Amino acid sequence: MTIYIEKETEDTLNFDYEEIINKVVIQSLQSENFKHDIEVNVILTNNEEIQCLNKQYRGKDAPTDVLSFPIIDDSEIGDIKTLDEHIPVHFNMETKELLLGDMIISIEKLKEQAQEYGHSEERELAFLVAHSMLHLFGYDHIEPEEEEIMKSKQNEILDKVGYSR
Known part of the structure; x- marks a missing residue:
């Protein structure tokens, strides 16, 4: 498994953000019984x-907390569970890993929301990574029933890595 983490801002986080990102990504994979590297x-x-x-990708001219860019579009596969059919197309031949996608997190928003919701920045980062991983797996929260599924899965992941509410 390869998790590339790039910090493209002068904003700082006064904790080991790489450790939290790694733990949440790994737990997300385990929670989904995801077998691929x-x-x-x-x-x-x-x-x-x-x-x-x-603004460019969603037509919304405002900052947001996290953006998720799955390599495998959910309209292409319908459900991440049918992934095996698509592995040859979205597979890094050098590393033998499935290219899952990209997540982009605003450190400024992370800090604002942690303060707004009254929890730690560490917990907010864990939440944003779990949320984004679920989007990379093909989950969404447009419809109320989809939102309930995502909330449940997010809570499960956060509980298991020690960042529950």
């Missing part, structure tokens, strides 16, 4: 950069 990219940025991406 994966490659995922995590980019830590600021509000200005994430706002540009949010």
Whole structure:
């Protein structure tokens, strides 16, 4: 498994963010009984950069906390459980890993939301990574029933890594 973490901002996090990201990614894979080795990219940025991406890709001219860019579009496969059919197309031949996708997290938003919700920045980072991983697996929260599934799965992941509410 390869988790690339890039920090593209001067904003700082005063804790071991790489350890939290790794733990949550691994637990997300375990919670989904995901058997493939994966490659995922995590980019830590600021509000200005994430706002540009949010506008470009979602048509929303505002900063957001996290953006997820699955390599395998859920409209392409319908459900991550049918992934085996698509591995040859989305497979890094050098590393023998499935290219899962990219997540982009605004450190500024992470800090704002941690304060707003009254929990630690560590917990907020864990939540954003779990949330994004579920999007990379093909989950969404547009419909109320989808949102309940995502909340349940997020809570399970966060409980298992020690960042429950």
